[in-house]
Amino acid sequence: MIFSKRGYSRVERNKILIIDDEPQIVRALELLMQREGFEVRSASDGIEALSSIEDAAPDLILLDLMMPRMDGFELCQKIRSNPAWKNMIIVILTAKGRDIEREKGMALGADHYVTKPFSTREVVQLIKSALEH
Template sequence: MPVEILIVDDAPNIVLSLEFLMKKEGFSVRSASDGEEALRAVAEKKPDLVLLDVMMPKRNGYDVCEAIRADPALHGVRIIMLTAKGREVEQEKGLALGADDYVTKPFSTRELVVKVRTLLGLQSESGV
């Protein structure tokens, strides 16, 4: 059964590029464009990992992260927060709410793939 990643971002171009990148790595991918849609998607089918934007309409990434961590049925879901907000205080807030990692936009796609594979306990296809 392929590893499933949920991409949550309100910028269609970022969703498309992340979908392409993750599918290329062999992952099954779904996407959501706002916080409420993300929580519905997670409740419908538990993903292995969520790539979660911070600044989104309806519910921000911090709220979504907190809601996922508060639900015992979602134990084990990994969360990488993606944001243009790179200040240390934002990173600390994301990690304090339960994010497993925090990546600042713009990011290296190679670095992101390594972080995803590491969090999921997978060896990189390229040995990275």
């Protein structure tokens, strides 16, 4: 809980959900987000993520595309089909680098599309500015 001090100073912390099936990547992202003072939860596939969102809707989700059971595209679509989650920010973080996949992701309602491996600084910057608007 090293990074928690700065986070507690805020009245309300932004909630972030990390969805990825690679435990190491989830771990890395958790560290990053906690350091920035966000409230972080994680899920390892689409279905788990969906139930987590239903429990408490996060402000932003970091979404991998290739996942078992329910993949990122499907989850993205599900979220966007619910008007209550209209303002939820979706950032796709994926190893799929082809243009066609980026277009598909954006078309399905994602707000940002970041290709793995990513720069941690850039991702943090992106998330911060996305949450400020």
